[in-house]
Amino acid sequence: MRQGARSSVLNGRVSELEQVVRARRSIRLFHADRPVPRADVLAALDLASRAPSNSNTQPWHLVLASGSARERLVAALVEASRHREPAIPPLPAEFERMKYALGEQLYGSMGIERDDADSRRKAQRLNWRFYNAPLAGIVCMHRELHHVDSLGVGMFLQTLLLGLTARGLGTCVQMLIAGFPDVIREALDIPEHYEILCGLAIGHPVEDFPSNNLAIPRKPVDECVVFHDD
Ligand SMILES: Cc1cc2nc3c(=O)[nH]c(=O)nc-3n(C[C@H](O)[C@H](O)[C@H](O)COP(=O)(O)O)c2cc1C
Structure with missing residues (x-):
């Protein structure tokens, strides 16, 4: 294909891509009883596998659980969370305030006050149920790979989210889940060499749940990008 022809085809698609990117948002309540079509997931996975990666190592490994495998996983996470806190590394102070602001917006949309620790905990517990999503994923990477390889996993993941969004599905990435790696490993038989x-x-969003319709703000571009022109 000639260069000009190629770029004009790509240009024609930019606005669609932009629409999908802007439509994606983290979904925190799904229809538990609306199954996720496997064909849609496979198509989005196929798209996601086009992600770039260091030396084409394709470092992503995704374990997906539905039906009784998902129930087993959820039961194990709920049980673990009753006895201990998830092992989540603390954020540096500079970033902690962003987490605080997110919490304000998120819990505010659910009508939960800042000092209502009980209601916050209750809302947070939905994490262990994957917010009722019928399809639960665990994102892994080989333990001996490095930071740079997790970039590839991130690119795979974002492309997957976009492919699912374009098919009318909702998603939420959940680091909290990774706070119980031993529990997940046992429930889904994930080998030790995967971190x-x-x-x-993944599922169909409950459209009128207020926190599914939040536009979480972003830093202005000039706060995170530096141009040097001379
Ligand atoms: C690596 C990562 C971990 C996240 N962990 C959680 C989580 O444990 N629970 C949750 O509800 N949301 C989680 N999120 C969603 C973020 O809170 C969300 O992406 C961010 O606030 C921006 O909102 P948006 O996705 O709606 O644009 C996570 C997102 C990423 C990328």
Whole structure:
């Protein structure tokens, strides 16, 4: 294909891509009884596998659980969370305030006050149920790979989210889930050589749940990008 022809085809698709990117948001309540079509998941996975990666190592490994495998996983996570806190590394103070702001917006949309610790905990517990999503994912990477390889996993994951969004499905990436790696490993028989990076909820969003319709703000571009022109 000639260069000009190729770029004009790509240009024609930019607005569609942009629409999908802007339509994606983290979904925190799904229809438990609406199954996720396997064909849609396979098509989105096929798209996601086009992600770039260091030396084409394709470092992503995704374990997906539905039906009784998902129930087993959820039961194990719920049980573990009754006895101990998930092992989540603390954020540096500079970033902690962003987590605080997110919490304000998220719990605010659910009508939960800042000092209502009980209601916050209750809302957070939905994490262990993958927010009722019928398809529960565990994102892994080989333990001996490095930071740079997790970039590839991230690119795979974002492309997967977009492919699912374009098919009318909702998603939520969940690091909290990875706070119980031993539990997940046992429930889904995940070998030790895979590091568990995060969970992934996939399903049909409950459209009128207020926190499914939040536009979580972003930093202005000039706060995170520096141009040097001379
Ligand atoms: C690596 C990663 C981990 C996340 N962990 C969680 C989580 O444990 N629970 C949750 O509800 N959302 C989680 N999220 C969703 C973020 O809170 C969300 O992406 C962010 O606030 C921006 O909102 P948006 O996705 O709706 O644009 C996670 C997202 C990423 C990328």
